[in-house]
Amino acid sequence: MSATQLAIVIHAEEEFDWDGGFFRSKVKVSHADNLIHVMDRIIELGGKITLAMDYPFITSDDGKKVVDYYRHQHGVNVEFATHLHPWVNPPFENEHDSVDNHLSYPGNLSYEYEFEKIKVLTETIERISGFRPKTYLAGRYGIGANTQNILKSLGYEVDLSISAYCDFRHQQGPDFSHYSNQKFVDSEITYLPHTSSILSVIPPIRNYLNRHPEKFTWIQNNKWRHLVGKIMRVKRYRLSPEGFTAHQMKQVTQAQLRVGQRDFIMSFHSPSTKSGLTPYTHTDQDVAYFLSTIENYLRCFTQEYQGKTVLPSMLSASSSL
Template sequence: MHSKIIKTQLAVVIHAEEEFDWTRNEFHKKNTQVSHVNEFSEFCLQLLSMGAALTIAVDYPFVADKNAQAVLLRLLKDYPNRVEIASQVHAWVTPPFFHDNKESEYHSYICNLTAEQEFAKIKSLSDFIELNLGVKPTTYLAGRYGIGKNTCNTLKKLGYNTDISLSPFADFTRQQGPDFTETTNQIFSQNGILRWPHTSGVISRSLLVTKWLNRRPQYIKKLLAHNPCLQLTRKLLGLKILRLSPEGVRLKDLKKLAHAQIESGYPNLIFSYHSPSLKQGLTPYVQTAQDLQSFKQETLEFLKWYQDTYDAQFICVQDFTG
């Protein structure tokens, strides 16, 4: 296969976080339960045993949990070159708190806080990670992909060098969040911070159309308009916008999306999921025992397929070489 000659790197990013009801959008600082630590630990070991490297983006409640701390410390000790601890700020559970016990949906996006408040929360989590895990994070993930105009300057001041908060093709403005509809999967630098987007993109029945759209996201909004002709066009093309994640995306589409990104000129990918998806009933993606089995199996199968097909290198985000 000609794509084997392309140098490709893949980072597995785990959003290690507390459990809350995704359907109710209740962003309460008391939502700190982490009951899935054992499931998280077991699957991390499975991934590592197959040769994967893990970037574990931890939020405040996850680090505060003593069982999670023990798991993370063990992973760092046993796999020092293949486990990275990144920070993930969920504004509603990260001190200092500015809005009583519950955040509005607007303030659940940390980019909607003032520059001073955003700085305080990122610093708080960074210091907490260093205190409890003995590592200083250099990779940052904004919870809910809430990256804003002040974030890169804050990250630079706090010693970060990489941000993975961009979510190509996604529009969170209905939830008062950011709009990434004109963002591609291109990796670039901004104010001294490497910006590596969470891999998302277009697939369709036509590789030519797929490549064209993945490079020109400004046309996606037009194609998604409520227009009968465009709806028919989308159906005929089999057009889908997906994230490279086992959450709600089946194995065949994960393969299509990875191939489409590489063919579109974006060979360095992020494969991601949320840690609560490793326990039945905690996220919308894993509600049944069958869901859980499929989630794990298809994750393992995708990673093996990707490595075999593209002779890919599994890396931590911090080890990206360009």
């Protein structure tokens, strides 16, 4: 049996109003010390961290502080990766401050603009950190028809942009409802989806839906089937301390282990490490609970599930050759 492995992915980004739209001018980053505190605790517990950085983060004083702090650990406990928020990443198509929802997904951009934005961000991370990133995470999980070719041309090996079992078409995003959490390789790019799981009080239903995720969408898209799903308490949970308890994260892991899953991603957004910046941590007490959730889950993963934490670059097709 293959090893049970966990990648810890931090979406390192600017601080903005999650419900207030997308603006080029919203680029503040003020949470370096808070993020370092959380990352240090994860590393103390044996964790390895992928820091997927967007343009405002890597070019800010606070972002550079985080990079400088962990530079000597790159490739060991920390991996510097790329996270594209197109609305704050040059080059820009026009002079407008606001960006509509459609263009907040990188995969909806033209080939030229998606390529140039990823290229600029890649070269900026390399210049500031000293390391050329090999792992990519699209903002809003927004990969599109051109993304794979762009990533290959820029030397990327791993893509973390798939969000298993999720369908973002209602907000002009991609449809991942047919994707499981299974790692796969396509055109020399290794895809490691962000982990979700479908849970139910009826174990055979839970196992069936996790093996056939498209059926979950089938249930959700009809009011009568949806009602039956509610009776069976069919829900989709994400492996994240944002909005989920350590117990729920364990349920996600257990459900996936039962269907043979061995590669997992736990993720969160860097501003959640400081109170008042995301919907998940309004107060200092929320931040403390957020960190304790991470600590409890990591202990469970390494001790109860006998898993280990890895950097996604370690899982790429080229690293296994």
